Amino acid sequence: MRKFIVFFLVLFLVFNFEKHVLANEPDISAEAAILIDANTGTILYEKNTHSKMFPASTTKILTAIIAIEKGNLEQKITVDKETPYEIKGSHISLEPDEVLTMKDLVYATLIESANDAATVIGKQISGSTEKFTKLMNSKAKEIGAKNSNFVNASGLHDDNHYTTAHDLAMIAKYAMENDLFRDIVSLYTYKIEPTNKKSDSRTLWSSNKLLYSTDKINVDGKNVTIKYDGIIGVKTGYTPEAQSCLVASAERNGQRLISVVLKTTGNNVFIDTHKLLNYGFDNFSSARLAFKNEFIDNIDVENGDKPIVTGIVGNDLYSLVPKGKENEVKRNIVLPEKISAPISKGQVIGKIELKLDDKIIDTVNIVSAMEINQKATFDVIAMNSKDSIFKKWWLWLIILVVGWRISVEFRRRRIRRRRKSYLYR
Incomplete structure (x- = not known):
């Protein structure tokens, strides 16, 4: 009976210990999520991180960083005749033959999440959307996002356009290392001045409420504003298939985090992001390890x-x-x-x-800690080489035979010289 009681007591303690440990992790409603250290990429939390997911407009993180790296932001770009009529969803009402700078298009892509601007960027850089997506996929793999496939520059739904929470975190980590990209995604508004097709300026607004919204959400029993202390970006996304998505980055006391939330609904995308970032800041500290x-x-x-x-x-x-x-x-x-x-x-x-x-x-x-030069002596070069000829047995046999012949010949010559000296005495 005593053993029976002890067994159940231990079982109770183990269960409650596990419950305590798990309770420390955030309860995330999204289908997939991840939290990483933005400096090292170390994973701090993960949920279905390698599951195939639709990224919606978080795709534009990759589109924009390619534009910043490969494009000339001051270049004037003429909108092609097809894009304004073939793009659905969020846009800035681009018109055929309208002229804007690459800078305006990049800001529109990241802040307003304009599908037309993202598409024009792709065509400008690579000549066509198809060629640009090849560049996107190549860049993604280079970054470390190896389980993704992009078929357009905007993130509009396609069954073959997918990524993972892990891959998006790697793409965001890479993009946030770029000063200009980081500056853009930290803004929630931007103005495009009048163009040859628009007489009025266009004011862009970000849907990333973490940057500005005073609306309240309930996070772990507390009512807080959606605006998050220390937020520095990054990008929202939504399609009916992908539902609400959000890649976010925040910094406090020199500690920078990146979170990814994929496939949730309504304000849960902000609630989940709050939970992830809070978990990172509350439970991890920066340690000098080397x-x-x-x-x-x-x-x-x-x-x-x-x-x-x-x-x-x-x-x-x-x-x-x-x-x-x-x-x-x-x-x-x-x-x-x-x-x-x-x-x-x-x-x-x-x-x-x-x-x-x-x-x-x-x-x-x-x-x-130092420079070491190769020892240029004959014995090292000749004798220590793995395939050195001086390690061949037959070479030493030849050397012995030749040495013996030289010795014999030397003795013969010495005898002949002695004989000649006797003849002339």
């Missing part, structure tokens, strides 16, 4: 003018760690047993894996 120039180890050098190379940490590393676990982070140093010269100063020669609860949370490079 120091630039910190000594790691000396490594043997082959064929070098110095016998060892000193490995040091390449740069300072700060990473988000669960509060209270800063001292539990362990290091796994990955270095070769030896390395061959030449070695340049600053060359990457290894890495440190930072692990918490047996999971790698970040890595930092180990670099050479």
Whole structure:
């Protein structure tokens, strides 16, 4: 009976402990969501992060960053004759042959979420939407978004136009490293001056209420404004198939987060985003896990003018760690047993894996603290080479035979010289 009671007591404690741990994570209504450290990409929360989802207008994050990188923002662009009539959804009423700058089109794409502006950008950069989407998919894979496929520049629904919460987080992380992109998505309004087709200016308004709205939402039992303290972007999206989507980024005390919420309804998209960002700021702190120039180890050098190379940490590393676990982070140093010269100063020669609860949370490079030149002596070049001819047995046989023949010939000549000297005495 006593064992029976103890068993159920333990079971009760385990259940309640698990319940306590899980209660610390946010309750997210969206079908897929993720929260990452914007600096390192470390995942702080995830829900169905690799599930195939429709991105709606969050697609425009990728469209805009490509435009910023490849386009000339001051270039004047003439709207083609097809786009104004073939685009549905959000737009800024572009007209055929209307002239705007690339800058105006990018701002319209990110702030007003204009499908016509995004489409014109794609055609301008690549010549056609089809060619531009090839560029989009190539760029996405380069960034690390490997489970996405884009078939248009705007995010209008297509069954073959999809992404994942993880991929969108990677795309947003990359885009937010660009100063101009970051400046644009932090705005909620922008004015396009009159054009050759419009006599009045056009004022754009963002649907990202995190930037400005004083409307109230209930977050974990508290009524708060939708506007979020520290918000710096990024992009909303909606189609009937994708429902409400939102990629957001916020910064507090030097700690920057990116959240992605896909497929939810109404204000839940803002409630979920609040919950994710609150969870990140409340439960994680920035810890310095590595120091630039910190000594790691000396490594043997082959064929070098110095016998060892000193490995040091390449740069300072700060990473988000669960509060209270800063001292539990362990290091796994990955270095070769030896390395061959030449070695340049600053060359990457290894890495440190930072692990918490047996999971790698970040890595930092180990670099050479010095320059090591190749030892240019004959014995190193000839003898130490793996395929050196001096390691062939037959070569040494030839050397012995030749040496013996030279020795015999030398003795014969010495005998002949002695004989001649006797004849002339």
